[in-house]
Amino acid sequence: MTTSGAPADLLHLDKQICFSLSAASRAFNSVYRVLLKDLGLTYPQYLVMLVLWEHGELPVKAVGEHLRLDSGTLSPLLKRLEAAGLVRRERSARDERSVEVHLTEEGTALRERAQRVPQRIMAATGFELDELRDLHARLDRLTAALDAAARDTAALEETADCP
Amino acid sequence: MTTSGAPADLLHLDKQICFSLSAASRAFNSVYRVLLKDLGLTYPQYLVMLVLWEHGELPVKAVGEHLRLDSGTLSPLLKRLEAAGLVRRERSARDERSVEVHLTEEGTALRERAQRVPQRIMAATGFELDELRDLHARLDRLTAALDAAARDTAALEETADCP
DNA sequence: CGTCATTCAGTTGTGCACAATTCAGTTGTG
DNA sequence: CACAACTGAATTGTGCACAACTGAATGACG
Secondary structure, eight states: OOGGGSOHHHHHHHHHHHHHHHHHHHHHHHHHHHHHHTTTOOHHHHHHHHHHHHHOSEEHHHHHHHHTOOHHHHHHHHHHHHHTTSEEEEEOSSOTTOEEEEEOHHHHHHHHHHTTHHHHHHHHHTOOHHHHHHHHHHHHHHHHHHHHHHHTHHHHHHTTTOO | OOGGGSOHHHHHHHHHHHHHHHHHHHHHHHHHHHHHHTTTOOHHHHHHHHHHHHHOSEEHHHHHHHHTOOHHHHHHHHHHHHHTTSEEEEEOSSOTTOEEEEEOHHHHHHHHHHTTHHHHHHHHHTOOHHHHHHHHHHHHHHHHHHHHHHHTHHHHHHTTTOO
16 A cells, blocks of 8 residues: 555545544533532543442552553542542552552542533533434444554554555 | 432443543544654644644644644644654744744655555544544534533533523 | 733643553462 | 562653633724
8 A cells, every 4th residue: 555545635534533533522521621610520530430439449450440541540630539538548458559449428429419410411412312322332332443453553553554 | 400310320321421432532542642653743743733734834823723722732732843843833924923833844744654544543443434424423513512512601500400 | 102902822730641660569380 | 488470559751631821912992
């Protein structure tokens, strides 16, 4: 595949598609930011709280697996949640390497106030529930494919010239 | 609308949907990161270059409008592109407030090597062109709705209790 | 003509994402 | 038991997103 086989059109299309994903992500982020300001949470902090509300106490590692975030992102984020009084972090007794994240009473209580967030987000999207679910499914399929491609870096490196 | 009207299910669904968007965005980012390493570009830098390749020289302001990014993000990013020798920044003669971003020869030449990126991305997604276009359209519609909602913060603040 | 609001780029500060590294704790193997 | 390999969290450094602010240049209006 030579470069001349890929017209500028493709670059233009790429701009539209990759831009629309990052724009959508930032737009979502910005709407969540407004709604979450009341709760004193950022969007990633909200995601962490959702995981904890759903599963109760979890090791940092497990939180990271649910959200695909590593310790480099989670450690400072969890410290901020702890400083805000929403969680406690405690070294696990059975494995001293592991740190368990517990909800405080305040953290548990915040769930009540968070209940109204999703509906307001849905209202802001103007999408029907079905449509959101459909989008959700597509995005997950996309993510799975991209992850597979990223994991197999070598294959990705060669797609351009080794069929 | 009371909180008891919003069952925990909605929080669970919200987790799935908002998580899948941020996950998709990060997965895309990570695949682009691999492909763009060759070109010495990050993903946002690539977006800026796409805009410049398409439109030629532009004031910083215009670049920001194309990508919905503000000067706080663009100023340091453009400095890095300048340090890499891909663009020059020059105060506009006719309006000294404005800074025009020009492609250098090197920046223009990079376009050739960028041509192959979109196809490799598409291969990584495993999506057909039509499907990507469809996703693109949905995401844009979503972004437009979210932007409208965010812009009208007051309305958003009230959706929960003031019909 | 001078003042004042606006516009544009840049800076500062906070928070997130991620790669790379560090370090303590754990586990497997000889 | 000893030692190597691994694991989990934290730290460091780079870059992006965005809010809030600064400061210079412009333009409008009295």
